[in-house]
Amino acid sequence: MTSTPPPPPLSEPDPSTFTCPGSLVGPCSGCQRRTHKYGNGGLPLCQWCMRPARESWGSTVRFTSTRP
Template identity: 80%
Template sequence: MTSTPPPPVSEPDPSTFTCPSSLVGPCSGCQRRTHKYGTGGMPLCQWCLAPVQQNWGSTVRFTSSRP
């Protein structure tokens, strides 16, 4: 299976188009702008999350460590 390479880091993750600007921040992996820490938000863009999901499964999610 051949996958297309990710776009340049200067282009935001498509998730940023559907969330408020207050929930947009840098990806923890590549620093691309992504939906971050909001409802359903992840600290990783879709391209950095893909290898993590391959290793851990599709149910991997970010869990806050704050009480």
């Protein structure tokens, strides 16, 4: 079993912020770290907060678009 490294300090942004426009960067809803907030592929959670959330969801949860 491999352990995951600890997340960097909250002052460091999520790597997703490097590939999105500044208007789509906002605070993570879990830890308040700067992350790709919304838009194409954006999530309100940084990658470190998303990992435990995904594990608790299980394998049956799927994304459903709410756009018509």
